[in-house]
Amino acid sequence: MKKVSVSFTLNGDAVTAEVPVTWTLLKTLREHFELTGAKEGCGVGECGACTVIVDGEAVNSCLYPIFEIEGKSVTTIEGLANEDGTLNPIQQAFLENNGVQCGFCTSGMIMSAKGLLDHNPEPTEDEIRSSIAGNFCRCTGYVQIVEAIDMAAKTLK
Amino acid sequence: MSDHLFVGKSVPRTIEADKVTGRAIYIDDMKRPGMLYGKILYSKYAHAKIKSIDTSKAEKLPGVRAVLTGYDIPDARVGFLKDQTVLKKDVVRQFRDEVAAVAAISPEIAEEACRLIEVEYEQLPGVFDPFEAMKEGAPLVHEVDARGRPTKSNILPLPWKFNAGDIEQGRKDSAFTVKDTVSTTWVNQCCMGTSGCIAEFDQNNNLTLYNQTNVIFGHVGRISEYFAQIGLKGKKIRIVNAIVGGSFGTKLDTDIYEFISIQLALKTRKPVKILFTREEEFKALPPRQPAIFDIEQGCDKEGNLTFRKVEAVLDNGAYTSWGATTPSVMLMPMSSLYRVPNVFFQATCVYTNNIYCQAMRGYGNPQATFAVETSMDTLAEAAGIDPLEFRMINRNHPGDETPMRLKITSCGFEECINAVKEKLNWSEKKGTKKGRGVGMASLIHVAGGARVTRSDGHGIMVKVNEFGQVDVIESGTDQGQGSPTVITQIVAEALGVRPEDISLTFGDTALALWDAGTHASRHTFMAGNAAIMACEKAKRQILDMAVEHMPKIIKGGFKRKKRKDPDFVEPDLDYGLIADPEDLDIRDRMIFAKKNPDHPHFRIPVSQILREGLLGSGESKVVVAEEFYDPPTEMLDREFKGNLSQTYAFGTSGVEVEVDEKTGEVKIVNLVAAHDVGKAMNPTLLLGQIYGAAYTGVGYGLTEEIKVVNGRVMNPGFRDYQMLTAMDVVPVEPVVVEPGDEDGPYGAKGVGEPGLVPTAPAIANAVYDAIGVRIKDLPITPEKVLAALKERGDVC
Ligand code: FES
Ligand code: FES
Numbered sequence: 001m002k003k004v005s006v007s008f009t010l011n012g013d014a015v016t017a018e019v020p021v022t023w024t025l026l027k028t029l030r031e032h033f034e035l036t037g038a039k040e041g042c043g044v045g046e047c048g049a050c051t052v053i054v055d056g057e058a059v060n061s062c063l064y065p066i067f068e069i070e071g072k073s074v075t076t077i078e079g080l081a082n083e084d085g086t087l088n089p090i091q092q093a094f095l096e097n098n099g100v101q102c103g104f105c106t107s108g109m110i111m112s113a114k115g116l117l118d119h120n121p122e123p124t125e126d127e128i129r130s131s132i133a134g135n136f137c138r139c140t141g142y143v144q145i146v147e148a149i150d151m152a153a154k155t156l157k
Numbered sequence: 158m159s160d161h162l163f164v165g166k167s168v169p170r171t172i173e174a175d176k177v178t179g180r181a182i183y184i185d186d187m188k189r190p191g192m193l194y195g196k197i198l199y200s201k202y203a204h205a206k207i208k209s210i211d212t213s214k215a216e217k218l219p220g221v222r223a224v225l226t227g228y229d230i231p232d233a234r235v236g237f238l239k240d241q242t243v244l245k246k247d248v249v250r251q252f253r254d255e256v257a258a259v260a261a262i263s264p265e266i267a268e269e270a271c272r273l274i275e276v277e278y279e280q281l282p283g284v285f286d287p288f289e290a291m292k293e294g295a296p297l298v299h300e301v302d303a304r305g306r307p308t309k310s311n312i313l314p315l316p317w318k319f320n321a322g323d324i325e326q327g328r329k330d331s332a333f334t335v336k337d338t339v340s341t342t343w344v345n346q347c348c349m350g351t352s353g354c355i356a357e358f359d360q361n362n363n364l365t366l367y368n369q370t371n372v373i374f375g376h377v378g379r380i381s382e383y384f385a386q387i388g389l390k391g392k393k394i395r396i397v398n399a400i401v402g403g404s405f406g407t408k409l410d411t412d413i414y415e416f417i418s419i420q421l422a423l424k425t426r427k428p429v430k431i432l433f434t435r436e437e438e439f440k441a442l443p444p445r446q447p448a449i450f451d452i453e454q455g456c457d458k459e460g461n462l463t464f465r466k467v468e469a470v471l472d473n474g475a476y477t478s479w480g481a482t483t484p485s486v487m488l489m490p491m492s493s494l495y496r497v498p499n500v501f502f503q504a505t506c507v508y509t510n511n512i513y514c515q516a517m518r519g520y521g522n523p524q525a526t527f528a529v530e531t532s533m534d535t536l537a538e539a540a541g542i543d544p545l546e547f548r549m550i551n552r553n554h555p556g557d558e559t560p561m562r563l564k565i566t567s568c569g570f571e572e573c574i575n576a577v578k579e580k581l582n583w584s585e586k587k588g589t590k591k592g593r594g595v596g597m598a599s600l601i602h603v604a605g606g607a608r609v610t611r612s613d614g615h616g617i618m619v620k621v622n623e624f625g626q627v628d629v630i631e632s633g634t635d636q637g638q639g640s641p642t643v644i645t646q647i648v649a650e651a652l653g654v655r656p657e658d659i660s661l662t663f664g665d666t667a668l669a670l671w672d673a674g675t676h677a678s679r680h681t682f683m684a685g686n687a688a689i690m691a692c693e694k695a696k697r698q699i700l701d702m703a704v705e706h707m708p709k710i711i712k713g714g715f716k717r718k719k720r721k722d723p724d725f726v727e728p729d730l731d732y733g734l735i736a737d738p739e740d741l742d743i744r745d746r747m748i749f750a751k752k753n754p755d756h757p758h759f760r761i762p763v764s765q766i767l768r769e770g771l772l773g774s775g776e777s778k779v780v781v782a783e784e785f786y787d788p789p790t791e792m793l794d795r796e797f798k799g800n801l802s803q804t805y806a807f808g809t810s811g812v813e814v815e816v817d818e819k820t821g822e823v824k825i826v827n828l829v830a831a832h833d834v835g836k837a838m839n840p841t842l843l844l845g846q847i848y849g850a851a852y853t854g855v856g857y858g859l860t861e862e863i864k865v866v867n868g869r870v871m872n873p874g875f876r877d878y879q880m881l882t883a884m885d886v887v888p889v890e891p892v893v894v895e896p897g898d899e900d901g902p903y904g905a906k907g908v909g910e911p912g913l914v915p916t917a918p919a920i921a922n923a924v925y926d927a928i929g930v931r932i933k934d935l936p937i938t939p940e941k942v943l944a945a946l947k948e949r950g951d952v953c
Contacts, residue, residue, distance in 0.1 A: 036186035037179020039402075041349050042435040046875040049349060077179035091177040096169040098845040102637025103176030104349035104402030110177060129883045136875060138347045138403050139637050141852030142883040144845055 008069045010035075011079025017066075025064035026050045029076060037077035037107040041136065048135030051108035051115075052076045058115030060134070077107040080114065089155040090114055090148075099148030101139035109135050113149045121157055125150070162745060163646040164903045167841035168656060172641045176400070184353040184369050184399040189428035192355065193222050195421045196267035197414060197431070198257040198274050199441060200249035203510040203868030204283035204296070207247055207256065207276060214273040215259060220266035223424040224274070226257045230420050233386035235379070235413070238313070238477040239303040243416040249278070250298055250475035251510055252869050253441040255413050260421040260429050283510035284311065285867050287449070287472040290507045298475055298508035311508040313473055317484040319797045321492060321560030322499030327464025331455030333539040339531050339933040340449040341524045343863040344856070345439055346517050347880050350402015352442055353432035354415050356422035363393040364419065369401040370408045371634040372674030373666050379411040380419070398664025404636035405853075406516030407442060409676055410478045414441075439873035443515035444863055446480035447472050448487075448504075450528035454497075460542045460550045464499035467491055467528065473506040473513060480514025481506045483521030485609070488797055490525045490914075493559035493805075494601045495533070495551035500560045510868045516676070518850065519910040522602055523857060523917060530598035530918035531933055534925065544922065545583050545597060549574050553601065553807065555896075562791075562798040563601075563805060567906070569833030569894035570807040573599065576831035576892040577811030587926060592818055593826070596922025597811040598915035604835070604906035605803030605898070606788045607677035614787035615683035616670020619648065619691045621699065621780040623771045625746060625764035627652060627659045629688070632672030633680050635663045638909055639842040640680050646839060647685050647902055651692035653743025654763065670785055678806065678907030681838060685902025687786035694782035699763060700738035702770035702778060703748050707735050710769060711758055728758070735759050788900070803900045806911045808832035810851070810919040816927045818946060821939030823859055823924055830912055831892035836904030840893070847891040847912045854916025856881050859936050 004021040007014065010033065017032050026043075029035045029052070041049030043062050050062040053075040080088045090113050093099065100106045109132055116123055116131035123131070128149045129142070137145065175181040212224040227246030234242055245254045257274050261267035284290040284298065290311040302308050328334065355367040364384075370376045373396040380394050401408065414431045421429040433442065449470045455463040473481050484504035491502040537547035552574060557565040577583065577597050586595045606613045618630040629648055635641050641661050649656045662668060673679075715727040734750040735741060742751050743763055750759040770778045791799035811829040816822070830851050837843045860879035864871040872878050881887070897904035917935055925931045930945040 030186075035179065036182070039183070039185060039350070041351075042875055044435070044874065044876075047349065047435070077177075081178055087174065087177065091174075094177050095171055095174060098170065098639070098841045100170060100173065100176050101639065101845060101849065102349065102401060102403040103173065103181055104183065106176050107179050129886065132883045134882075136347075136349060136880060136882060138349055138405065138853070138880070139849045140845055141848035141850075141881075141887070141889065143848040143889060144841075146883065 004067045006066055006070045008071060009073040011075055019066055021067060023066045024062055025052070025066055025069055026061035028066045029061060035076050035078050039104055039107060041104065048112060049105055049108045051111040051135065053111055053115055056118060058112045077110060080110065090117065090152040093148040093152035093155065097144050097148040097151055099140065099145040105135055105137040109137065109145055113152065117153055117156060121153060123153060161650055163656060164650045164838055165836065167839055168642055168646050170639065170642050172645055172656065172661070181400045183350050183402050184367060185350065185432060187355060187367055187399055189355055189357055192428040192430055193260040193262060193421070193425055194264040194267045195258055195260050195418050195429045195431040196264065196271050197255050197417060198271040200252055200254040200256055201276070202249060202278055202280050203252055204281040205249050205278040206281060207249060208279055209277045210257060211275040212257060215270040218266060218270045218273060220262040221259060221270045222262065222427065223260040223421055224257060224270065225420055225424060231387045233383055234303055235383055235416060236477055237479065237481060240299060241476040243413055243420060251512060253512060255417060258417045258421060260425050283868055285509055285511055287470050287507035287509055290509045298510060313477065313481060313506040313508065315481055315506050317504035319488055319492060319500065319502040324464050324466050324499050324501050327455055327499035330457055330463040332458040333536060334453065334455040335532060335535045335539050336451070336453045337532050337535055337933060338449065338451050339528045341527055341935045342447045343444045343512065343514070343865060344517065344861045345444045345863055345878060346405040346407045348403030348405060348407055351433040351435060351438045352407065352412065352414060353430065354418055355428050355430040356418040357428035358422055358426065362389060365395045365397060366415065368396050368398055370396065370398065371404045371636055371676055372409055373398065373634065373664055374671050375674055376411050377666055383416060396666045398634055401634060401636040405518045409516045409674070435875065436873045439863065439878065440870045443478050443480060443513050445517035446483045446514035446521065446524070448524045452528045452532045454532045454536050456536055456540055460540055460547050462495055462497040462551050465491065465497045466501045469504040471504060471506045472511055473508050474511045475508060476513045478513055478515040483524070485793065487521035487525035488561060489563070489603070490522055490529050490601055492561035493563050494526065494529050494599065495548065496553060496557065497560070511865055512870060518853060519913045522600065522910070522914045526598065526600055526914050527918045527935060530915065531921060534922045543587065545574065545578055548597065548599060562800055564800045566804050566900065567835060567896045567898040568807055569896040570599065572894045573807055573809035573831035573833055576894065577809045577829050580829040580890055580892065581811040581813055581827060583811065586813060590927065590929065592816050592927055593813070594923045594926025595811065595813045596919050596924070596926050597809060598918035598922060599809040600807065600911055600914040602806045602911045602914060603677050603802035604806035605682050605900060606679045606790060608790045608792045608801045610673055611792065612671065612787055613673050613790060614785050615672045615687045616783065616785045617684060617687040617691050618670060618781065618783040619695045621695055621767060623768045625654060625658055625767055627654055629659060629661045630668050631661055631663045631684060632669035633663060633675040633684055636675060638680065638846065639839065640684065642842060643681055643838050644684055644688055647688045648692055651689045652696055654746055670783060678909040678911065681905055682901055682907050683786060685905060687784045689902055690786060691782045691784035694784065695780050696743055697738060698780045698782065699743065699766060700741045700748070703741055703766045704736060704738050705775055706766055706769040706773065707748070707761055708732050709774065710761060710765065730758060804835070804898045804906050806833060806906050806908060808911050808915060810915040812919040812923040814920060814923040814927050816924055816942065818928060821942035823920065823937055823942065825855060825887045825920070827888055827890065829890045829892060831894060832908060832911055833894040833896060834908045835898035835901045835906030836895050837893050838903065838905050843893065843908060844891050846908050848889050850910065850912025851889045851916055852881055852887060854913040855887050855920065857913065857935060858917030858920040862936050
């Protein structure tokens with residue numbers, strides 16, 4: 001299969017990967033870099049479980065062709081904790097406020113929340129909800145996720 | 158109660174921190190050395206003869222390691238009624254029939270190989286409606302039964318018939334009677350993590366199945382039955398669960414893909430992983446069982462229920478999984494939701510060429526409660542009694558024994574109804590119409606185990622190392638409900654250590670004692686009780702050591718002090734205070750004398766005693782305790798009567814809706830979810846169960862539906878299957894009623910499923926209050942609302 005070589009920044013490190021040209025960013029993260037935090041919940045851009053941050057924006061990595069990543073900067077859930085290993089306030093808030101149950105949607109939820117809070121440190125409930133509108137969760141009913149993101153926003157301020 | 162350090166507190170889910178850092182390993186993330194990927198080829202038709210299968214092209218594709226059809230493997234039968242084989246040969250009976258399977262070095266190659274398999278079919282007439290299927294002359298879905306005997310009809314040989322009291326007498330005692338037909342449809346569990354497993358054999362043909370089941374020992378049982386049929390009798394089976402990405406019933410049965418992965422692993426001698434795509438999850442995973450009910454109820458002039466008569470028809474689909482057993486749970490609300498003296502319930506399960514069904518959160522209870530609570534509303538109206546008052550009159554009471562012989566112990570039903578009345582401002586809002594209305598519905602559910610197998614036991618093991626760290630080997634499954642945190646709280650409390658001292662291992666049959674499964678909202682109750690008992694045993698072992706070593710350690714300390722300071726005078730202590738393990742206790746890692754908890758000398762860290770006990774002067778000892786808790790409950794007898802749970806949950810949902818009569822849209826303005834939970838072990842986590850279940854209930858009520866046309870799933874993706882998103886704001890107001898349950902761990906009862914159960918009927922009843930039309934067929938879509946309004950207009 002035809003391969004493509006891409007160089008980009010991944011969780012702060014300069015990386016290069018040679019992978020089949022048909023691969024998505026999600027597949028490359030999971031298979032090549034063994035970063036399995038981003039999940040495939042649908043593979044067709046409908047569930048948000050695969051959300052990562054590319055150049056500051058939360059995107060569905062299952063739809064992101066790998067060749068388009070050249071030169072860009074990617075942050076995944078694995079790159080979110082502080083350098084000393086302590087949790088980022090969003091991660092902490094999800095634990096404290098029960099924003100996580102089975103956890104399958106959680107990586108995507110947290111990355112969408114990060115995408116929001118990086119741009120908008122004081123979001124309204126509506127804004128929080130729209131930021132995770134594409135992230136499905138079957139366990140929580142979203143209530144405590146919304147509360148967790150709100151809590152994280154207040155901590156980050 | 159109030160002096161608990163951990164129980165009843167909102168301890169955060171820190172023990173599950175791996176889930177917020179991407180470290181948690183789900184089945185999706187698991188790989189084994191040399192692992193292959195399995196894919197399944199499904200049928201092209203809902204009912205057809207297989208004329209031929211040609212796998213030669215697939216076999217030649219580079220990277221393919223095995224191609225299997227039903228002609229390559231033994232004809233072993235699996236499933237609840239043993240009515241299917243793993244790979245189908247000769248006949249396919251539904252679109253999801255597994256016709257062939259491939260193992261290859263990548264999922265892409267396996268998929269490509271599936272496309273290269275050529276199957277020639279001859280279409281057969283199908284039957285897609287259970288009522289049609291019951292008619293004489295309808296095409297038979299199965300020509301023969303599991304034992305090879307010719308069948309005469311599509312009706313399953315299942316005896317779901319319940320009778321208590323005397324319906325005719327009930328009728329005579331009635332001043333008012335009503336009859337309704339209500340129906341519910343297929344819904345998908347929508348676990349965000351899709352189905353999957355990895356099968357791996359060792360050299361001796363012992364199997365390890367990496368899995369995500371919530372019934373690990375049930376899996377062992379079913380697979381060993383299968384092994385006996387395929388020449389692997391006596392081989393060992395180990396189930397090891399990954400972190401589970403949601404379950405909601407899907408992981409109760411052993412599904413066909415699991416047997417296929419086993420066959421592919423056997424054939425290739427390599428680990429084989431099968432992981433469903435989302436499309437497969439919608440098309441090839443058994444959804445919630447749909448049901449149609451004819452329900453008739455009566456009451457006397459005062460509003461006391463006199464009888465309830467229900468006939469249900471269940472579209473079983475082509476094969477039988479747990480869906481066909483949902484009537485066993487339907488029986489509970491049918492016979493025991495509200496006080497009703499005379500009850501008849503019959504359920505007929507019918508084979509069709511539709512998708513077959515299984516469990517989903519609440520089992521058959523949401524379906525049945527939709528029927529009962531629709532009828533409660535129509536009967537209240539017929540009797541001219543306010544629906545809330547009507548329910549209050551008929552509510553269950555502590556101490557009741559129901560017609561099914563359920564023994565009601567703790568019961569906060571009255572408080573739940575009152576909570577809805579007050580929070581919804583019922584009296585003011587009820588009956589005002591103009592597109593806004595209120596409705597309510599209640600529930601009863603098992604909340605102290607459910608004896609569906611001879612043993613309803615739950616095993617737990619607690620071991621404490623010499624540093625005071627505790628390993629808890631749990632026989633249940635964490636499917637997201639919060640058990641790692643709640644069981645940690647219970648163990649910390651009962652043993653006297655801190656949550657951070659505790660590690661839990663879930664879901665490994667090689668380590669755990671037996672468990673009936675993490676189903677029926679039973680885990681906190683069962684594991685909690687087992688944990689408390691095991692901790693008491695472990696604690697006793699520690700305290701025995703303490704009696705032996707505490708005086709020595711204390712005296713040794715004095716000696717050392719004296720060596721340093723010759724003026725030190727050893728205090729004259731009453732060692733009798735610590736001479737008996739009964740006089741000692743442990744709290745927050747410290748052992749102390751119960752009679753004098755603040756004694757300056759008789760307090761010693763647990764870890765010090767444990768080290769002394771293992772490596773110190775005395776006989777070396779380890780601390781390990783186990784408990785197998787099996788509650789004093791009954792299996793249902795032949796008449797389907799018996800007290801199958803040690804306690805029951807009650808709850809009431811009250812909903813206020815706004816209905817747009819132009820568009821037919823139903824908007825939930827307020828949803829009060831009042832639940833009798835016994836005691837909240839962790840209030841924040843408890844709310845998560847209520848919110849999550851309520852949301853799924855709203856989806857069930859308003860939007861969710863697998864559209865099945867002539868056996869084919871027409872909406873196999875999130876885009877067309879309308880699960881609620883964060884934009885569907887449902888203001889849920891939970892009310893937690895805590896009567897305390899004397900048999901529950903620290904008073905707790907089960908709560909995992911209940912929140913879903915009354916939500917949809919409460920919405921339907923509110924819609925009726927708002928616009929005066931009653932939708933008796935879930936989900937209540939805008940189309941149905943508009944059609945009902947139109948029909949009413951025509952009638953006027
Ligand atoms: S996996 Fe990417 S949106 Fe679902
Ligand atoms: S926590 Fe399970 S899907 Fe969101």
